[in-house]
Amino acid sequence: MPRILVLSSNELLELLDPRSLVEEVSEAFKKYSRGETVTPPRTVFHVEGNWWGIMQSYVPGMGVGVKVVNIIPSNRERGLPTIQALVSLYDPVTGSPLAIMEGGVLTALRTAAASALSVKLLAPEEEGPVAIIGTGYQARFQLRFITEYYKPSQVRIYDISREAMEKYKEYVEKELGLDVYMASDHRDCIRGAKIIVEASTTKDPVIYGDALEPPAHVISIGAHMPDARALDDEAIKKMDLIVVDSRKAVMEEAGDIIIPVKKGLIRLEEIKELGEIAENPPSERPALTLFKSVGLAIQDACAAHLAYKKALERNMGKWVEI
Ligand SMILES: NC(=O)c1ccc[n+]([C@@H]2O[C@H](COP(=O)([O-])OP(=O)(O)OC[C@H]3O[C@@H](n4cnc5c(N)ncnc54)[C@H](O)[C@@H]3O)[C@@H](O)[C@H]2O)c1
Numbered sequence: 001m002p003r004i005l006v007l008s009s010n011e012l013l014e015l016l017d018p019r020s021l022v023e024e025v026s027e028a029f030k031k032y033s034r035g036e037t038v039t040p041p042r043t044v045f046h047v048e049g050n051w052w053g054i055m056q057s058y059v060p061g062m063g064v065g066v067k068v069v070n071i072i073p074s075n076r077e078r079g080l081p082t083i084q085a086l087v088s089l090y091d092p093v094t095g096s097p098l099a100i101m102e103g104g105v106l107t108a109l110r111t112a113a114a115s116a117l118s119v120k121l122l123a124p125e126e127e128g129p130v131a132i133i134g135t136g137y138q139a140r141f142q143l144r145f146i147t148e149y150y151k152p153s154q155v156r157i158y159d160i161s162r163e164a165m166e167k168y169k170e171y172v173e174k175e176l177g178l179d180v181y182m183a184s185d186h187r188d189c190i191r192g193a194k195i196i197v198e199a200s201t202t203k204d205p206v207i208y209g210d211a212l213e214p215p216a217h218v219i220s221i222g223a224h225m226p227d228a229r230a231l232d233d234e235a236i237k238k239m240d241l242i243v244v245d246s247r248k249a250v251m252e253e254a255g256d257i258i259i260p261v262k263k264g265l266i267r268l269e270e271i272k273e274l275g276e277i278a279e280n281p282p283s284e285r286p287a288l289t290l291f292k293s294v295g296l297a298i299q300d301a302c303a304a305h306l307a308y309k310k311a312l313e314r315n316m317g318k319w320v321e322i
Helices: 010-016 018-034 103-122 136-146 162-176 184-188 233-238 245-254 255-261 274-279 297-314
Strands: 003-007 041-048 050-059 063-071 085-092 097-102 127-135 151-158 179-182 196-200 216-220 241-244 288-292 318-321
Touching: 003 010, 003 196, 003 297, 010 097, 010 103, 010 297, 018 050, 018 103, 018 136, 018 245, 018 274, 018 297, 063 103, 063 297, 085 103, 085 297, 097 103, 097 297, 103 136, 103 216, 103 241, 103 288, 103 297, 127 136, 127 184, 136 151, 136 162, 136 196, 151 184, 162 179, 216 318, 233 255, 233 288, 241 245, 241 274, 245 255
Parallel strands: 003 097, 127 151, 127 196, 151 179, 196 216, 216 288, 241 288
Antiparallel strands: 003 318, 041 050, 050 063, 063 085, 085 097
């Protein structure tokens, strides 16, 4: 009788430690940029007015991963997560299903791993103030992973929701033991910061070029619709190096890249992919850098594979006959 391994969100948190996930994600991005993965565009559809997506990828050596994900903003009032997902993993040769796992935590972990990889490769220094704009669910994972490669002397935070800011402050102080400054607005938040993370649901710019103080590395994981932007024109124009997860995906989904390219402010040919930078890191770190991501199915497949591998080694998870 065939059987699959089921992994819960708590088990994923235990299995996927930041350093090994960053290594795995780095290998997957390199394979993606070398054209070795099979990654069809994600299918997007709407159900009852809400966004649903199906993301699939084959990463050689890591398996075939398929994620079904939805974003249901009204779940906030129901006390349910706004992003829910399931990831399934398959053997690429036999096609047999191997595992199924909770996808919300997996998404947050793999997204944070990509951001941390960009810090490892591009951070201007090893220690300094870190700014977080948008202090919701992803922001916790982002900061936790970044601290593996960067020592925040202070964490400067800003969110339009005072409640979100206060909860995040408590988390950072208690769980990470770091000093937190609650900023009065977006500009105040990024003042003097050397690592700036945008993890918000904004549609309009929240990172202004006139407030950036190089050297600095900016990460933007939000604003992934063609008409949404997290950075204004000046911020984009000031960048010495722009790195994205996928040139193809950002040109379909990220207003932060689509709009400045259309306006002629930046050239797509000058934008690098994270996989290319991981393969050939710059000999000298540019003063002002941006990592913009929209999220790729290769990240889900590689994170699912690592979780499955580690769960087998540690005898974790629940086997279910199918
Ligand atoms: N790039 C990726 O791979 C990837 C993966 C997962 C999620 N995301 C994106 O990351 C973003 C954050 O997701 P989340 O799950 O943490 O959402 P969340 O709802 O938990 O948190 C978002 C926070 O942003 C705040 N916010 C909204 N507008 C703001 C503004 N103008 N200024 C400051 N704060 C503002 C909200 O108040 C909220 O606290 C979303 O856009 C999500 O789609 C990206």
